[in-house]
Amino acid sequence: MHQYSEVDVFSPKPYLGNPLAVVHDAEGLTSEDMQRFAKWTNLAETTFLLQPTNPAADYRLRIFSAAQEFPFAGHPTLGSAFAWLKAGGAPKNNCTIVQECGAGLVTVRVENQRLAFAAPPLTRFEPVEEPLVQRVATALGVSRERIIDTSWLVNGPEWIGVRLSSAQEVLSLQPDPRDLGSLSIGVVGPHLPGHDTQFEVRAFLGGDPVWEDPVTGSLNAGLARWLSAAGISDRRYVAAQGTAIGYHGRVHLDIEDGEIWVGGDVTSCVNGEVNL
Template identity: 45%
Template sequence: MTTIPLVRPFIQVDVFSTRPFSGNPVAVVLDGSGVSDEQMQTLARWTNLSETTFVLPPTTDEADYRLRIFTPQAELPFAGHPTLGSARAWLEAGGTPRHAGRIVQECAAGLVTIRHQGEDLEFAAPPRIRDGALDEAYLERITTAFGIRSEQVLAHQWVDNGPGWAVVQLATAREVLDLEPDLSLIPDAMVGAIGAHPAGGEYRYEMRTFAPGAGVIEDPACGSMSAGVAQWLTASGEAPAVYRVSQGSRVGRDAAIAVTAEPDGIVWVGGNTHVLVRGTITL
């Protein structure tokens, strides 16, 4: 029996980018109806981006659309830059939110609200499903893989809102940028590092995220980790209510992630988005 190829609209978006080609790209298939799980994973493996997404009809009247998110190795319940990039692609393709200026995305982690104004979008950070300090054994594995001394870690925390993130806080952005991790020592990890930039600059923190457990060595810009870290640091008083994060320079990118923690406790994570590829894809 001959299989009829599926031809679907396709958009690729650069997310958290101050200029085109400097952020984190996401591939978006705008009609995932009838695409099998195997086809979705195969495409995600082929694009070899941090994530590839598929837009589907929502299963609840509260949502504008449903999103499935795949790394090259597995499906994720939630991820930040794919959320913003897919929302941008959906708007580009003519999507109209039920409520002006506010998109509601349904994903495996639940409903995620996205605010948009022009090319800037921001999502409301979902609740963490795991928080608290890392256990000493896991922390030791991370510091060994990062090639740093345990006393260089100012603080550490689970900041998991779906992908499985853990983070260590170092004293300076320079220490974060100088990391040369041996990820073979933590092959299943989803882990990041943050450190402060000198006061008075454009960015409060430098962040790097490593996701060998998802088939991504180093993520150019990570919204989900930024969200979990922001919930942790703003609640503890370590970070101000509004700040910016720089990410990606070690992989040739120049990403800028904006964080706003509102008095009601909602943390918004956002940045600029650019549609760079428009066309169709054959599955």
């Protein structure tokens, strides 16, 4: 038996963010065991907490979707750090957690209920080739002219970032799942002044199944790098995500000396044991 947690990430209100399953003390489980259980939970991601192999790390994390393992993902990083702390984990360095994962070491800051991770560098950050932009426009159900800009934003997941002119345009999207293929598309547009967030974000993931992610840390990390480099975002801003599908995600972005910090509230929803 293993200690087991389910947490909600990127919302101060339970069940309005992105859920995550966390298996504690996962030594002894094979990759096949982990993948099988992640498929069974049928959540966006399931994570497994392990002893670190790097002496600088507090724990090691493996991250699985229902179909594959990821070297890094955002909401699993925050949710797993929260679950590790709640289970009695004690950081070596006061209120800063160091996570070891496939992408290397990731620093997580703890500020009461809100946690924030230092985004790993983008491994691909360049304009998207025009034939693929045309395909993205078709998948999103918009004309090519409505897309202001695009960029590869790869930091584990292979996101294609798409800028539209307004949050309302983002909210009105109705992509055709048949056209998404295996693409992972993140769309962003600005809210009007006076809104409680600066941008609206949506994340569409192709594959099997095709679906929309409620709130996405890795995508927002890449978007923050892109928007900051283009001089479009403030140094600190909040992005909304999940609105179109009934969620209330809030992602807090903070750009400090060129480093992107991605933060959000985490709430505990389920605690118990799992037979693996």
